Amino acid sequence: QVQVVESGGGLVQAGGSLRLSCVASGSIFSINAMGWYRQAPGKQRELVAVIGSGGDTRFADSVKGRFTISRDDAKNTVYLQMNSLEPEDTAVYYCKIVLLGRGYWGQGTQVTVSS
Numbered sequence: 001q002v003q004v005v006e007s008g009g010g011l012v013q014a015g016g017s018l019r020l021s022c023v024a025s026g027s028i029f030s031i032n033a034m035g036w037y038r039q040a041p042g043k044q045r046e047l048v049a050v051i052g053s054g055g056d057t058r059f060a061d062s063v064k065g066r067f068t069i070s071r072d073d074a075k076n077t078v079y080l081q082m083n084s085l086e087p088e089d090t091a092v093y094y095c096k097i098v099l100l101g102r103g104y105w106g107q108g109t110q111v112t113v114s115s
Contacts, residue, residue, distance in 0.1 A: 002026040002104045006095045012085055016113070020080040021063035022106055024055030032098040034071050038091035038111075045094065054075060062088070084112045092106030 008020040024031065035050035049059045049069040051065055066084045071077065078095060092108040 002028065002097065002099060004095055004097050004104050004106035006093065006106040006109040009093060009111045010011070011112045011114065014085060014113055014115050015086055016085050017081070017083045018085065018111060019111060020093055020111075021080070022078045022080075022097075024097045024099075024104070025074040028076050030097065031073065031076060032094075032101070034069075034098070035096050036069065036078070036080045037094045037096060038089075039094070039108075040091040043091075047057045048093070051078065074115075082111070085111075087113045089113050 003025050006020060006022045008018060012018055033050055033052050036048040037045050037047050039045040047060055048063055049067055051057050051069045051071050068081045072078045090113050091111060093111050094108045095106040097104045
């Protein structure tokens with residue numbers, strides 16, 4: 001059993017910053033990739049950023065230069081630092097942990113950016 005819990009969402013003005021955290025717990029042996037996705041109302045869920053076990057990263061074009069992703073394997077935690085937020089970043093942000101080839105999702109955290 002693996003649990004994934006996100007935190008750190010909220011309401012922020014355009015240009016502001018937020019830091020999301022995601023902690024995995026339970027039967028954790030070795031986490032492969034850790035990533036963040038988001039889903040805005042009426043839109044499909046999309047990749048925001050992912051970090052591999054070796055620290056390699058990939059970002060959506062829309063967030064490059066504004067968001068950074070990092071992980072702390074000792075804490076089974078992945079972070080998403082979001083700077084220069086825009087109203088278009090408003091969405092529910094989901095964390096996904098890949099463990100032994102299987103993906104585990106969190107319940108999501110709401111990020112709302114006001115103009």
